[in-house]
Amino acid sequence: MTRPDESDPSVAVVGGGAFGVTVAHDLAVRGASVTLYERGAVADGASGRAAGVCYDAYADRIDAAVGDRALKRFREFSGTGDFRFTDCPYVVLVRDGDDRRAEAVREGVARMREHDREVSLVDPDDLATEFPDLRTDDVALAAVARNAGYTDPGAYTAAMADAAREAGVEVREGTPARLRTGDGTGRDDTGSPRVETEAGSERYDAVCVAAGAHTRRVLADADLAVPLKPYRVQALVTDPDPVTDRVPMAYDATGGYYLRPREGGLLVGDGTEPVERDPDDWVRDADDWFVADCAGYLETALGRSYPVDRAWAGLCTATPDGHPLFGERAPGVFVAAGWQGHGFMRAPALAERMAEQVLGGEGIDAFDPNRFEGDEEFPIVEGMALD
Structure with missing residues (x-):
C-alpha cells in the first residue's frame, strides 16, 4: 500500500x-x-x-447519463474480489385498469428514448413469449429496459x-x-x-x-x-427455486413492488413506509404484514408463492x-x-x-x-x- x-x-x-x-x-x-x-x-x-437492482431507465437526462455511467463502472469492476455483476432485463408492468400509470409509463419511455436509452414498450403477448414465467394475463402495458442488471451490494x-x-x-x-x-x-x-x-x-x-x-x-x-428524511423500506429473499433463473428483474407499477433473482431465489421489495424515522431507533426486521403481502405479490407476478428464507428492513433518505x-x-x-x-x-x-x-x-x-x-x-x- x-x-x-x-x-x-x-x-x-x-x-x-x-x-x-x-x-x-x-x-x-x-x-x-x-x-x-x-x-x-x-x-x-x-x-x-440494498436490493442491487441497476439500470439507466430514467426519464430525466441527468439521471439517465448517471445510470449509464454507473452500469459501465459496475461491469468494469465485476470480477474484483467476490463482486459479480449480472446483466438482466428490467421490466416495468402496469395492470389492467391502471390507466394513469400506463400513461406515465408511455410518457416515461418516450423521454428515455430521447436520451438514447435502450427501453421500449412491449406487447403483453410478446412479453409472455420472452419471459414465460411471468404472469401476464392481466398486464395492460409493459416496458423493457435492456441496459440493466443486478448484483450483491x-x-x-x-x-x-x-x-x-x-x-x-x-x-x-x-x-x-x-x-x-x-x-x-x-x-x-x-x-x-x-x-x-x-x-x-x-x-x-x-x-x-x-x-x-x-x-x-x-x-x-x-x-x-x-x-433530509430517513424512511423505512423492506425486502425479503425466498428459498431457491429453478424458476428464478428465468425471471427478469421486474417492477409492478400497479402493485408497487419489485423482484429480481437472488441467491437462487427471488428478492422481493416493497414495504415502503412514508414516515420519518430516527436513524438510531428503527425496526430492522421486516414486518409480518409485509411478508404476508409478498406471498400475494408473487401470486400476481408468477402465479405462485415461495417459502421465505429471510426478510429485513432498511433506511432510505428523501428530499x-x-x-x-x-x-x-x-x-x-x-x-x-x-x-x-x-x-x-x-x-x-x-x-x-x-x-x-x-x-x-x-x-x-x-x-x-x-x-x-x-x-x-x-x-x-x-x-x-x-x-
Whole structure:
C-alpha cells in the first residue's frame, strides 16, 4: 500500500457505504490523501441492505447519463474480489385498469428514448413469449429496459473498500465522526474543516459527508441544515427455486413492488413506509404484514408463492424534490445523500463525479444542496413510484 505525500490534498470521507468507499477510492487514485470514517463496519448500513437492482431507465437526462455511467463502472469492476455483476432485463408492468400509470409509463419511455436509452414498450403477448414465467394475463402495458442488471451490494462495497485501501485510503471502522462546530461551517480558524472522533480532532482540506440516514445529524453538528428524511423500506429473499433463473428483474407499477433473482431465489421489495424515522431507533426486521403481502405479490407476478428464507428492513433518505443533495454545502464541506432508494445503483458514477468536484471540478447544478434553505417541510414520496 502506498500513501500520498504531505503535499497532496487531504480529504475525509464520512460514511462507509457504497458511495463512501467509491468516492474514497476515486479521490485516492486522483492523488488525494484520504481517510474514511465509518461508525460501524463497511456496508453495515443501507448499502448492505440494498436490493442491487441497476439500470439507466430514467426519464430525466441527468439521471439517465448517471445510470449509464454507473452500469459501465459496475461491469468494469465485476470480477474484483467476490463482486459479480449480472446483466438482466428490467421490466416495468402496469395492470389492467391502471390507466394513469400506463400513461406515465408511455410518457416515461418516450423521454428515455430521447436520451438514447435502450427501453421500449412491449406487447403483453410478446412479453409472455420472452419471459414465460411471468404472469401476464392481466398486464395492460409493459416496458423493457435492456441496459440493466443486478448484483450483491454488500459484495461490491466490500470489494471497493479493499480497492480503496490498496489505493492508499485509511479506513477507520468503528469510528463515529462529526464535523467541528463553532462558526456554522464546520471549519476552524485556519479556514479548514475538521473531523472530531473520540481519538481527537483532525483538520482536512475537504470533508465529504456520505453517512446515509445519519448525514443530517453529522452536518447539524456544524450548524449546516439539510432537508433530509430517513424512511423505512423492506425486502425479503425466498428459498431457491429453478424458476428464478428465468425471471427478469421486474417492477409492478400497479402493485408497487419489485423482484429480481437472488441467491437462487427471488428478492422481493416493497414495504415502503412514508414516515420519518430516527436513524438510531428503527425496526430492522421486516414486518409480518409485509411478508404476508409478498406471498400475494408473487401470486400476481408468477402465479405462485415461495417459502421465505429471510426478510429485513432498511433506511432510505428523501428530499423535497426527489433529487439527491450532492455537492458543496459550505466551503470545503461536501454532501452526498438523499438517494430516494436509488443510491447504490448510481454510486459508481456519482462518486466519480464527486471526487472530481472535491478536487476542483464541476458539480451537478440540479443536485446542488444549496438549492434548499435546509428547514423545508415536505412529504416523503417513494422513489420508485410513478405517481
